[in-house]
Amino acid sequence: MRFTFLATIVGLAVGALAQSSAADAYVASEGPIAKTGVIANIGSSGSKSHGAKASASPSTSNPDYLYSWTRDSALVFKALIDQFTSGEDTTLRNLIDDYTTSSGRLQQVSNPSGTVSTGGLGEPKFNIDESAFTGAWGRPQRDGPALRATAIITYANWLLDNSNSTYVTQTLWPIIKLDLDYVQNNWNQTGFDLWEEVNSSSFFTTAVQHRALREGATFAARIGQTSVVSGYTTQAANVLCFLQSYWNPSAGYITANTGGGRSGKDSNTVLTSVHTFDPAAGCDASTFQPCSDKALSNLKVYVDSFRSIYAINSGIAANAAVATGRYPEDSYQGGNPWYLTTIAVSEQLYDALIVWDKLGSINVTAVSLPFFQQFSSSVAVGTYASSSATYTTLTTAIRTFADGFIAVNAKYTPANGGLAEQYDRASGAPVSAVDLTWSYAATLTAFHARGGKTYASWGAAGLAVPATCSTSGSGSSGGAGTVAVTFNVQATTVYGENIYITGSVDALQNWSPDNALILSAANYPTWSITVNLPATTAVQYKFIRKYNGATTWESDPNNQITTPASGSATQADTWR
Ligand code: NOJ
Numbered sequence: 001m002r003f004t005f006l007a008t009i010v011g012l013a014v015g016a017l018a019q020s021s022a023a024d025a026y027v028a029s030e031g032p033i034a035k036t037g038v039i040a041n042i043g044s045s046g047s048k049s050h051g052a053k054a055s056a057s058p059s060t061s062n063p064d065y066l067y068s069w070t071r072d073s074a075l076v077f078k079a080l081i082d083q084f085t086s087g088e089d090t091t092l093r094n095l096i097d098d099y100t101t102s103s104g105r106l107q108q109v110s111n112p113s114g115t116v117s118t119g120g121l122g123e124p125k126f127n128i129d130e131s132a133f134t135g136a137w138g139r140p141q142r143d144g145p146a147l148r149a150t151a152i153i154t155y156a157n158w159l160l161d162n163s164n165s166t167y168v169t170q171t172l173w174p175i176i177k178l179d180l181d182y183v184q185n186n187w188n189q190t191g192f193d194l195w196e197e198v199n200s201s202s203f204f205t206t207a208v209q210h211r212a213l214r215e216g217a218t219f220a221a222r223i224g225q226t227s228v229v230s231g232y233t234t235q236a237a238n239v240l241c242f243l244q245s246y247w248n249p250s251a252g253y254i255t256a257n258t259g260g261g262r263s264g265k266d267s268n269t270v271l272t273s274v275h276t277f278d279p280a281a282g283c284d285a286s287t288f289q290p291c292s293d294k295a296l297s298n299l300k301v302y303v304d305s306f307r308s309i310y311a312i313n314s315g316i317a318a319n320a321a322v323a324t325g326r327y328p329e330d331s332y333q334g335g336n337p338w339y340l341t342t343i344a345v346s347e348q349l350y351d352a353l354i355v356w357d358k359l360g361s362i363n364v365t366a367v368s369l370p371f372f373q374q375f376s377s378s379v380a381v382g383t384y385a386s387s388s389a390t391y392t393t394l395t396t397a398i399r400t401f402a403d404g405f406i407a408v409n410a411k412y413t414p415a416n417g418g419l420a421e422q423y424d425r426a427s428g429a430p431v432s433a434v435d436l437t438w439s440y441a442a443t444l445t446a447f448h449a450r451g452g453k454t455y456a457s458w459g460a461a462g463l464a465v466p467a468t469c470s471t472s473g474s475g476s477s478g479g480a481g482t483v484a485v486t487f488n489v490q491a492t493t494v495y496g497e498n499i500y501i502t503g504s505v506d507a508l509q510n511w512s513p514d515n516a517l518i519l520s521a522a523n524y525p526t527w528s529i530t531v532n533l534p535a536t537t538a539v540q541y542k543f544i545r546k547y548n549g550a551t552t553w554e555s556d557p558n559n560q561i562t563t564p565a566s567g568s569a570t571q572a573d574t575w576r
Pocket residue numbers: 194195196197332
C-alpha cells in the first residue's frame with residue numbers, strides 16, 4: 001500500500017517534470033525558429049513573403065494562403081508591436097511602419113464588401129499586391145478592423161510616449177479612426193466568424209470589437225480627438241452588454257457563434273481570452289479574462305471536447321493536456337488539431353497564473369470548480385491565498401498542465417521546426433498550409449506569457465455591464481425598410497407554459513432568451529406573433545419554451561427566413 005502510494009507520487013512527479021522539461025526544450029529550440037518564421041512571411045524582403053507586407057502562409061495551393069488577411073496580419077503585427085514597444089526587439093520598426101502604411105492603402109481599396117465608406121473595411125483578405133480579391137468568400141468578417149485598430153493604437157501610444165505626435169495625429173489617427181468608426185457603426189450587424197464559415201454574431205468578433213472601442217476612446221482622448229469619445233464609449237458599453245449573452249450558464253461554456261448549428265465549443269473563445277487579456281483587470285468575468293471563472297470553465301469544456309475525437313489523444317489522462325482544434329465538428333482539411341489553438345490553451349493558463357500571482361490568491365467559484373477539480377479533487381469553493389498549500393498545489397499543477405499543451409505541439413513539430421496550420425488527428429504529421437505566420441506568432445506569444453511577460457492594459461478593469469442591452473449601433477440601419485413577418489408555430493404546451501421567439505436581429509432580441517418575445521396562443525395550438533424585421537435580410541431564429549422558471553430551446557439547427565424587400569411574410573413552423 002505504502003509502496004503503491006509512493007510509486008504514484010513518483011510517477012506524477014516524473015510526468016510533471018517531463019512535461020515541463022519538454023516545454024523548456026521547445027521554448028529554447030522553437031522560439032528562434034518561430035520568430036524567423038514570422039519575419040520570413042512579412043515585409044517586402046521577407047524570404048518567403050513574395051513581396052507581401054504580410055501573408056498568411058507561403059502556401060500557394062491546397063490551400064492557397066498567399067494573401068493578406070486583415071485578421072492574421074493584425075494578430076501577427078500586434079505580437080511584433082508588443083515586442084518592439086516593450087524594447088525586446090528594437091529592429092522591427094521598419095516592418096511595423098510598412099504594415100501601418102499598407103493598412104492605410106488597403107482601407108481605400110474597393111472590394112466585394114464595398115468601398116471604404118460602404119462596408120469595404122469588413123473585407124477579409126486581399127491579394128498580396130494590395131488589390132482586391134474578387135473570388136467568392138465568407139464576407140464580410142468584422143473582427144479585422146477592430147484587431148487592426150488595436151495593433152496600430154499600441155504602436156501609436158508608443159510613438160506618443162516617444163514624442164512623435166505629428167505622425168500619430170496626421171498619419172495613424174485617420175487609419176485608426178476609419179476602423180473604429182466601422183466598429184462603432186457595424187458591431188451589431190452579422191458577419192462571418194474568424195474561421196470564415198458561420199454567418200452570425202461571433203464571440204471573438206464581439207469581444208475584440210469591445211476592446212478596440214474602449215482603447216480607441218482612451219486613445220482619442222489622449223490626442224485631443226474628443227468628439228468621438230462618447231460615441232465609442234456608448235457603443236462599447238452596448239457591446240459589453242451583448243458579449244454577456246454568449247455565456248451558456250447551464251453547460252458552463254461560451255457559445256462561440258449565435259448561428260452555425262454546432263455545439264458552439266470553439267477555440268474562438270480561448271483566443272478571445274488571450275487576445276483581450278488585460279493584466280490590470282484581475283479575473284473579471286464580464287470581459288472573460290483568462291483567470292475568470294467563466295473562461296476557465298469554458299476552457300475545460302473546450303479542451304475536453306477533443307479528448308475522444310482525435311486518435312492522437314487516446315490514452316491520455318482526463319486531466320492532462322491534449323491536442324485541440326478549432327472546434328470539434330471541424331472537417332476543413334480533415335478537421336485536425338491546430339498548432340495555434342493548442343498553444344493558445346497554454347497561453348490562457350500562463351496569463352491566469354500571472355494574474356493569480358499578482359493578486360496573491362485564487363478564487364474558486366461554483367462556476368470554476370470543475371476546472372480546478374482536475375488538479376485537486378478535494379478543492380472547494382473559496383479563496384486560497386498564495387501562502388496556502390492549496391494555492392501551491394493548484395498553481396503547480398496548472399503550470400504543468402499548461403506546459404503539457406506546449407509539449408503536445410512539440411511532439412508534433414517536425415525536426416526542422418516548421419509550423420504548418422494543422423497536424424493530422426491520427427498520425428500527428430503536419431497538414432494544410434506550411435509555415436503559417438499565425439502559428440509562429442501564436443507560439444511566440446505563448447512563450448512570452450510562459451516567461452511571465454505582460455503588455456499594456458487596454459482598460460478592462462472595473463467596467464460596468466449595463467443592466468439592459470441596447471443593440472442599436474449609432475450609424476447603421478439608417479432608414480432601411482422593415483417588413484412585417486408573422487411567425488406561426490405549432491406547439492403543444494401545458495398550462496402556464498409559454499412560447500417565445502428570439503433570433504439574430506435586434507427586432508428578435510439578438511438571441512437573448514431573457515428578452516425573447518412572447519407569442520400569442522389565441523389560436524392554440526398555433527402560437528403566433530408579428531414582428532417588423534429588416535427588409536432583404538437573412539434572419540435566423542428559434543422558438544423557446546418557458547415554464548416554471550425553466551427555459552427550453554428548440555433543437556438545432558436555427559430556423560431561417562430571408563425577408564422580402566417590401567410587403568409582408570408568414571412563416572409556418574412546427575416546434576422542434
Ligand atoms: C477556407 C477558410 O479559410 C477556412 O477557414 C474554412 O474552414 C474553409 N474555407 C472551408 O469553409
